Amino acid sequence: MRAEYKVPGGKLVAIDLDVVEDKLANVAISGDFFLEPDHALDILNKAIDGLPAESSFAQISSAVDEAITDDMTLLGFDSRALATVTRRALGKATTWDDHTFDIIHDQPAHPPMQVALDQAQTEFVESGARGPVLRIWEWASNAVIIGSFQSYRNEVDEEAANKHDVTVVRRISGGGAMFVEPGNTITYSLIVPQSLVDGMTFEESYKFLDQWVIDALAEIGIKAVYKPLNDIASEHGKIAGAAQKRLAGGTVLHHVTMSYDIDANKMLDVLRIGREKLSDKGIKSAKKRVDPLRSQTGMTREAIIKAFLEHFRSRYKTTESHVSEHERARAAELVNEKFGTEEWLKRVP
Template sequence: MTHSHTQPSGLSTHRGEYKVPGGKLVAVELGENVGDGVHIDGDFFIDGVDDPTAVVALIEQVLSAGSGFAAMEAVAREFPEAQCVGLTAQALDKAMARARGQQVESAQAAADTTSEESVDELSFTWNTVDVAVLADQTPHTPAEHMALDEVLAQQVADGQRGPTLRFWQWGGNAVIIGLHQSVRNEVDEQRARELNFSVVRRITGGGAMFVEPGNTITYSLYVPADFLQGVRGFEAYKRCDEWALLALNKLGIRARYKPINDITSPAGKIGGAAQRLVRGSTGCVLHHVTMAYDIDAVRMIQVLRISREKLADKAVQSAAKRVDPLKSQTNLSRDELCSALQSQALEMLPSAHLSELDEVTLEQARQLAREKFESFAWTHAIA
């Protein structure tokens, strides 16, 4: 099967996409003129480095004159600590070939054989962290939530704050795009405005999150970098979500971990995670998860642009049908379930205790939201 990608109107036709089977989407865009360079985007992750965009810049530089293999070799040489998750040399080469107009086979649709993993107990490492559970019931704007993540993660990285678990209260509809994603290829911005959805870019990789406050449960975990010592790739995501998987199952919700970064049920995807290393005296791993409590599939497909390539290796050719909201497995309301998860965290995590956001942190986040996350330049850093 040959796959062609239909661009939103007005976009460059020199774009090629390729989805790593069972993994992530990688896209390559070529400029109209020689010398315009190569640009990549997608819902992949680059973990283990404090500036993933520097890794992307190196890949683009090498790819403009070489191959995907050469680009990934350069990454291994210049950023030996970088963990490229869902981003491979083969995917870069195939996306580049498509951008040049060559025919490239897509991965065949098939039953998903990626194994799901249950969690029966917490890893011993959880005994080494004294987690403060933030009981913040104040709704914040999407940009403020992105800023809070950055501020809190930096505080933990600098040793100014201990390990922290924060449950979010969303203050409005939003599409939250990943650090490496292209706005115009992921979101119909005009329709988003019409439906009162703000579009915000986060500081972690991964795919776009469709957020409606009453239908979404989100939490962030901020832990010292050594919490993941000796753990890489998929296992890092699983470890950070162990408590949530245990909590959901205790609440009667069948939830499993599915590589690369998903929380799933037997019927489909519940949510997805993303994470990033933040440098400092102790360092911090920021890990956040968004789960669908319910979903308005009609609005989602109006606002999000789901490329056919993204579904090319899926047996179920519909983004909406692949989601299994939490509501399908519980009679608890969204707020009741969020409170129950918070209670489970306090009960389950060793030395966990309630805490509150201080006003200084909140003001820092508000300022960062205004200066960075609400800005056109940040959101459209990859147009």
């Protein structure tokens, strides 16, 4: 078995190995990294050789760490890189090229159905009923989507929400509140198997799963960067926020909302915490709209979505798809049982 791994900001690491009686054998590490002294390569090979074939990422990286001595220098790679490439060789960790992604540009749906579809589709990916998916949302009404652990009354001005015809829903991922209006945001979900982010910390997986859209933004003229933990920003300020949820089996739901052209005064009226978060940016007094995608590109929302999807298709293997009847039926169940209920909405009062 063989695999390669390009360390972000580092060097290429490769590994060849066999599995003999459920143990790793004949391990041979190679690459364009730097390593001193020469015999250190034999030490690293022996650290992995003999490990159980079912070793976890943590077990492999720990075995390598224990073998590294004070007189050894690893440049351009580390024990985590060796664990990643080993898991790839064993088929436990995957790359983007190992998957075909279903692309869905969905029909407009009301807020409870949208957050329910996120959970439903993640469950279907988890069960193997569908492959990884990139779904572009379309909103049928104004909404505030609060994070799984946020306080309802501390985040939302209920009277203002009613005045502006805003539906408040709670999603399954953490993070902060999002204010959306139909046609004024770009929201998408990327649902991937755990193997794609095998061994990554949560922060690493945010950066990893955001990279394609950062590159897509560059193609339309926005020099964007990832800002830990979950923001995408340009030199002019925040463009988007991401949130993640991992199911028990490890499947990752990674969803992002980007501001195209939001009414900031309305947003600040509805979101209590927004008033404090944005107080140092002068938005309430100086701007009536938050419009990074519109103002920084001059493009229509539809043109930006088209550019994003074209970039994703050019980068990865994709197929056109749609929300299945089974997924929509499961989402409807979740609306009735969970996302459309006061109990869920106000589970953190």
